[in-house]
Amino acid sequence: MSVLPDRTAMSFEAWWTPVRVALIVWFIVHVVIFVSQWPAIAALRLADTDDAMRMAQVRDLLAGQGWWDLTQYRVNPADGGVLMHWSRIVDAPIAGGILLLRPLFGQPLAEQMVMAIWPPLHLGALLIAVALGYRHLPDRRIAFAAPLYILFCGYIMVQFRPLRVDHHGWQIFLAMLILWQALRPASRGAGLLGGLFAAMLLAVSIEGLPLAALFAGIAALRWALAGDAADRGRLLGYMAGLAGGAILFQFATRGPPGLAGTWCDSLSAPYFAAFVAAAAGTAATVALRPARPWQRLLLLSGAAALAALALVGTAPECARGPFAALDPIVEQYWYRRVLEGQPIWASKPHDMIYLLAPTLLGAIGALAAWRRCDDAGGRRQWATVLIALAGAAAVSLLVMRSAATAHLFAVPGCAWIGVRLWTWARGMARALPRILASLLAAATLPLFASMALALPLGWVFPALKPVDERTAASDRPERQNCLDAQGIAALDRLPATTILAPIDLGAPLIFWTPHRLVATPHHRNKAAMADTIRVFLGDSSRAEALVRARGATLIVVCRSANDFTQYRKARADDLAAQLYAGKPPAWLEPVPLGVTTGLEVWRVRPAGS
Template identity: 65%
Template sequence: MNDAPALAAGGQPPVRAASSGDIGLSPWFTPVRIALIVWGLMSLVAIGAKWHAIGALELADTDDAMRMAQVRDLLAGQGWWDLSQYRVNPAGGGVLMHWSRIVDAPLAAGILLLKPLFGQTMAERIVMTLWPPLLGAALSVACVLGYRGLSDRRIAYVAPLFLIMSAYIVAQFRPLRVDHHGWQIFLAMLVMAQALRPATWKAGVLGGIFAAALLAVSIEGLPLVALFAGLAALRWALDGRADDRARLCGYMGALAGGALLIQFATRGPLGLSGTWCDSLSAPYMAAFVAAAAVTFAAAGINPGRASIRFLLLGAAGVSAAGALLWTEPQCANGPFATLDPIVVKYWYRHVLEGQPLWMSGASDAIHVLIPSLIGLVGAILAWRSCTLAADRRNWATIIVALVGTAALSLLVLRSASTAHLFALPGCAWLGLRAWAWARTIASTVPRILASVAAALTLPLLGSMAVATLLGPLIPSMKAEAMAAGEEAATVNPYKENCLDSVALADLDRLPATTILTPIDLGAPLMFWTRHSFVATPHHRNKEAMADTIRIFADDPAKAEALARKQQATLIVYCRTANDFGKYRDARKDALAAQLYAGTPPAWLEPVPIASRAGLSVWRVRPAAK
């Protein structure tokens, strides 16, 4: 039986598996309600687990701190289109951030709404606590709606359980995690959901709009956007179907038009003319417009031979690359190509989420790879079991997307969350089959063992099982476990930044000035104080980042001149922080080593502050006249 006519007419695939009643649930328990209940319960547990951190506003990532600094500036009157951070590198006039107002908007709106009731500080705490789980609830609903059309409809009922057992995804929706990574995952799911719908112009347009929004949030989504464009193009090139042609044109047109509109709405005229390589800008929009124009021309010609369609669509890809390089040739080298080598050495190579998987430990590699492998096995088996063409196409979409994002996660660790998102349906399909098989076993012990095996299709449990089995066999994992044990035995919540409340209060009471800190300390201090900072861990401020590292880790004879060049009047550091440790190990006579040894140069004088954790403050003496 072929369901193509019904799908071409815009109908939904026929129901092939269970309804809520068929799986033993009341009809009230729809997939969406189950998704909200499961995610809500998990979120309550997460809020309880982080209650102390919420009360103290202990942010786990420097980007969360910088995000809130950006939101505060917006609420204080900084222009919607002005994304400059003027408290970073004030000597250079501030830093134009590469972030998007799409992420700022709900945070600012929530604080603005709650501030009259609770005050600024409590409003921020409430929004930072609740917004990430609320966005995660939207993701959970998007998952069940996006995957409900697969060959086994039960997947939509169990997908929420598999989602909350995907650690790399859930981590981006925990309380206080207000940066853009959750948005990336959510928008990627919306793009996937449209790719799984029957091929229509509307599905293509919606997919293209969501893809444009994803790129506006982060240009890191470009490989994913290109993958779905390539998949849509491949389907039309192979079969020449009118519905596939409509989807492709809708996607490419909405991607090009949506990128222009969203960019103007969130960044203004400068967003349309800027030529940045690390965010959506003119070079990328030129590429989308060129690709869309050639795609529309190919669709208008509508050649009957597959070889001609492939040739024309290949020309669309070439035109996109040509437009990108013609507009800004530097983008061919990537967004970090212009970083100073010293910044690459002491900062970028240590941002593990942006590094290849092999830069991480064996345990991390297992937790990245296993969910994708389970999902891929399940998706392939599901594809092989399908009898309807539409079902096979949907599973093929998932397989291609999963293979692409899993390969990307090998090169960029933070892509693992999107790969695991696309692994969910394969994991769920495999888990449902394994559970059903286990229930048919008459003997108690074998049935229990088979049920445990079925539970291992849950991403987190499967990864933990593999890590437990391989741990004794891999020396590096033994060393990781020992180091983790030693770390747990020596509990020091202030080790990485020394930000105890007493020290922060004392530092904030000092007259507002420009502070030089190690790279990773700048953003948290921006969140907690009124001061400005020479550098934070944000790559557009590349010259000041390089100066900062040279002051701490390079020739001490040049440190004073560089500090005065950056107009820093205070130097603040945490003796136990990792980056400060790297600076003082760089050379024995560097400023960081001198400060650690208690032998500061003559151009610095101590500033006493009350600190339980060892935050050190030094004043730059006035220059001799």
């Protein structure tokens, strides 16, 4: 009679796999997220200009623009449009979802539904990858806990909220897929998949290059130190997947022109040359069968140097980075204000705690797990996590938006500490110590860990307290909703034309209206961006010449926008200051929109009038 309950308990326990737990946690959390985010979803309040431009790209694709043609023709029409550096990999699921729903709901509602549903679905895929990847660590409990820890990583979750359709979620997801393959038992297949995922990451964003190189280094280090056949197969597979996959994904998403072009801000011929050189150098090293670790390390270092020479030799300008060619005025008034792309020391002191605390806690946990692990295979797994975390953390110091990947790799270390504390707490007999120990375990969740560190530091060091936004905004004009429904409808009623607007307003106007824009916040359009900034910073005659040269017939501003505020404060007599004061030059005339809105519109009078 006692066998049946035992079997039932065993069956119930077997049902609780890491993936199922991840999906349950994901479902519960996203019910809460959808309820809290519903007003923004219903109003389509996009929080980032890149989401707006992404949807413009998808709309053009669905309207018949070629799959291989990534030019945005409604931006900078005077020069024939802007070839975007983005990937169709990100466009594909969004466009596919709209195609599926459009016959049932129509284009506008289908877009809204996909923008709301796709990012959370993508998060579900990430949580599954986290559960599958971290189950290869020695402590299987981490695979159960890790999805919950992800949900408390604010820098990760913000990239998967409803309406967030840009590529940053893809970067995090693919980084996890690469680490998953690195934690799998060594084989050529695991290496090949890891290399293909790394190539896909690079196709989505060339910012993934340090990460792709990092995992190549991990695979190389494992083989160099051990020298066994399985690690050799993983290394060869990774390099083949990286080189072959980069070419494959580039051809699939950009066609033959994409294989021959040279761009520093996206996959192109110089990078292919580097990957092929690295793969060939690695294969040659393996073929030589060096017997000693130092020989393998030396030869593999030569292969890495060969790859660097191939990149710099074919495109020396790429050694300076993708933003080196920006006009100084664009760098000053736009690029330096994009905080997510700046080094961590450009952030506010309080924000630095939230950027660094999860990474530091994860490193401490992973190091402790490595030291306490008795099994050599388990120590190698934790060493892999440690090296991946160290590399991602180093990148995040230079580019703040990379903190999400660092936090992703910090999760197993944080969870290792949390699981041990939780187990310790459950074993306590007295209630009060058990509650306190449980709270300590909860404090290992990244968000709570950051808060637990920020609060006492703020007491001791007032400079680390959060900035009072009300005080910081005291010198700004009253915030206005410049993209309210009435204002957008009024702009829609105007005949389609070319608009010159402050850069940050450009992409939303592309999304919401049929008009063309001189510039949006996308760096490949650097000349038009520079001209746009010079229009608002210049005197009347210079501004007029630039506006007419760009073919703009309307100027649209939002009085309370950050960039427009920056322009008008730069000089007391520049065009932005004149427009703000309601004293436009003679070559502009106001265009009444007939509604109360934060937007102000001026029409460019015909030349000579």
